[in-house]
Amino acid sequence: MREYQTPAVSAASGLSSMADPVYRNAVEQPAAVAFAPSQGAGRVTAAEFADRVTAVGKGLIAAGVRAGDRIGLLSATRYEWAVCDYALWSIGAVSVPVYDTASVEQVAWILRDSGAGWCFVGNADEARVVEAAARAVDGPAPRLLRLDDGVLDRLAERAAEVDAEVFEQRRKVPPDSVATVIYTSGTTGPAKGVAITHDNFLSNLDGFLDRLGPVFSPGGAIVLFLPLAHIFTRTMQCAAVLRRVRITHLPRTAELVAGLAAVRPTVLPLVPRYMEKLRDAAPDGDAAAVLGGRCGAIVVGGAPHDERIGHFYRSAGIAVYEGYGLTEVAGPATINGPDATRLGTVGRPLAGVSVRIAADGEVLVRGDCVFGGYHRNPAATASALVDGWLHTGDLGVLDDDGFLSLTGRKKDLVITAGGKNVDVTTLESRLRAHPLISQAVVVGDRRPFVSCLVTLDPAVLRERGRPDGPFDRDPALRAEVQAAVTAANAAVSRAESIRAFRILDGELTVSGGELTASLKVRRETVNSRYREEIDAMYPPDS
Template sequence: MAAAAPHAGGLADTVFDFAQEDPGRIALGRKGADGRWHDVTAAAFRDEVLALAKGLIAHGVRFGDRVALMSRTRYEWTLFDLALWAVGAQSVPVYPTSSAEQVLWMLYDAEVVAVMVEHEDQAMTVGSVIDRLPDLKRLWQLDAGAMGELVEAGARIDDEVVHRHRRAVTPDSVATVIYTSGTTGRPKGCVITHANFMFEADTMVARWHPVFRSRPGDETATLLFLPLSHVFGRMVEIAALRGRVKLGHQPELSAKALMPDLVSFRPTFVLAVPHIFEKVFDAARRKAEAEGRVGPFDRAVDVAVTYAEALEARAFGTGPGPSAGLRMRHQFFDQVVYRKIREAMGGRVRHAMSGGSGMARRLGLFFAGAGVTVYEGYGLTETTAAATANPPGRVRYGTVGRPIPGSTVRIARDGEVWVRGAHVFSRYLGDPEATDAVLRDGWLATGDLGALDEDGYLTLTGRKKEILVTSGGKSVSPGGLEERVRAHPLVAQCVAVGNDRPYIAALVTIDREAVEHWLAMRGRAPMRPAELVRDPDLEREVRRAVVAANTAVSQAESIRTFRILAHPFSEEHGLLTPSLKPKRKAIEAAYATEVEALYR
């Protein structure tokens, strides 16, 4: 069932209702300077939101104003979000690594009146363009005591002033303007309402109740490490509060920082991009190899995949489920392998949601067989996160699932995925032409290509704008090829090229941590990046990945040659979007010499 359309109120009401209904319940976990997690009750969080909201009013923030948030994922972001909504203001998330020109465009286009940044470097970025931002009146810095300053300023404001603002918010009020990261062109501001977020979050909590509702006596919790400047992270934030799930924040996406916090926070579920699950798997396999147990580990992987496939077949009525022998082998490996992987994720994780890009079917099956069901889904900023997701009890691995309740998906004649539902955004800010280009009679034309199977499960096949057309006229969707090359543990990234060229080629980057382990296991000394790209053994490994990927496509669609690059594509160099998608045109321009060499 789809969530009922809200008739009144806004997102900030969630905090005040929660505190009134269950004031002593733990709403959030906050990591202190001592490195330990400290519980925050619903009542305490409400009081913090109220105090900050009064400070915003004291500093001149008014109903309908837009305020930018430029920070990594941390407790204060969620606090700021809810305080802004409590006074009827609109938040404008800005990726913390954005360049000065990107910041200028977003703040100018959104007519932002104030900015909250995390640290001095970000303050300097804003400061470098502040003379071209006539609407900007305030700049607060979290690490320079901004929260205390705001709370102190609002101490003389009566609570009722905030409540009057809050009661004026309706579901149709704008909650946020999120700028699409985009692989090409200038970012567009997606206008998302309180109703969009409430429908999306409430639908996810209701339909995916095994995820958001823990077992009796087991506190449901999630550690949020996705960027809150991305719509997926914001949906998690809101769904956790509305679903009464304990929420923690982790600002670092690196495995070195993330894994210890997973162990100490002990979430019951996580929401991540496939890259995180790949990292967990690769780290476990490297550890097994270093300990001389890679053979048993690989057998455990095969058993997990076969076990999950058998459960999948039973769920869809095409098989009897795991045999007695398979169950015994699975039980054995659960004790010696799978349990350790779950412990590395905190010990309590049984469910996960994945989005942002496609997850390999075998990886999803492995985690399911290891005791962590990954519900892969698909969505855009324009759909307020998920438009489709695999449902509980009927996960079809390798797909992005069925339309969420209340959402409809259809495939246009050219293969484009179209979506309709209460979660679809209202417009691009100040850009009716761009809005009309994607919103057609209530349908959102996503720009993604896909297919629906007989059970309504969606499989994505590529992006319309990323189709490569060779000089021979062959159209190639590169996404699947690139994903299969990336499945090799030594490969970090792969970008296919070939527009107006005689054949498809690829630029490949390597996973430094994986390569260092690979060298060590062969008794070889560490190598500099410039040496690695010429190493014949590494080239043979990458060639194996390319040959394996080519088996799934025709000869005309296959990767004929490749170039290993010394350094990975990064967001800092403008080659990745903040959600880690490659900017194809920027990469081709940056590596024009290498691309030309592929066709000599």
């Protein structure tokens, strides 16, 4: 059993609540630009942001929101999301983020399990989803607060009803109180509510910024377009606020390339799929240009990425810092940084974090950033937290210098009929790195060999004049996918290699239930839905 611990660093001075950085910034650098749109007017200074957070927080108190109340937050990534989050924290309320792509059934579960009595939504479509979900929940429906209908202005107008001293008392949030309940988009079963305290969040940010401090330097700029309901993007936003890095939100990913050109960020958080998309969009393979020309670092999270994609960006002088995190750790648990990077790993544990590899290879994590339990789910809590160690479900190895390498998921192992354990992660990540392939799902559990379901990128198909299937019977497409499969197989043994594949005509989607909101494959759903296609790859005599 191997273990590595990084010594703790001193906590951020004077911070006891996640709202505190907003007010510190307003005092120390009131004129600094905190938020800016991708184009046009509308920049928000640190002082203006603090005033807005205060006004909305007071308005929520006037409307009857109490400390500890859970408030849903379902919206695309936008400036108002940040206002709501920090306003709730400023009065001791608990934000419950919900993906704007969530189904009615998923929203209904989160509302019911969290007990949210209020819910911010972005627009009319999102309001309809929540209203439909509320009809499926016993008890009173949550009160809707619609962002594009001027609700923040109306709340701010009620600020005068709340005395300044009352607000300041509400701002004195106990550090061990819950700041947010984030529902994990698990690949099996209903989502579990991860209860994260202010202490958990602040501890994680201390360690994260201790490792990546030079990347999040004051005066820099960051573009956020991934869902703020995901802990990865939320951490990036909170780190940027803490270090006074100017934030620009892009609600629509279709505007990403244009937005990057306009904002010219200095740091950019990405998941592997968007690293691939931006690589494919780079003019003449110029990574620096597609990111706006002055991006010095990419922070990678969410899923393992193919090392070849990282090399593409590094060749343009852009550092790539890959990390490993979980909602239950309030963000990253390990990450590479400017002072210590080892390619092929997800870095060392953050300051104050210990990582242990169990006898069966499972990654265990301990530290002040680790959550205290799942909301209203003691059985799941007891299973996940044992003697203070979080059992992550991920498999990995630690080298002598404390760098962690992930080798797979305990649930993502395919065991063939011959007893061969196959980690699907390497094969799938290499296949997804091909510009034509959008998703790859390796199958073969209790089968004679490994095979794969593949979906193709709609944008690439449109460029080629092939928007519609059937694709699997197209010799040119099959030849291109076969080349990608052959290249991926080079990374594994023959017994682990993909021997057959099928190209699906449609995509795997969140709305269809095949992907989680963070774009992880729901394997049980895919295996069930495409049982016929899978069976066809295994003829009776195979």
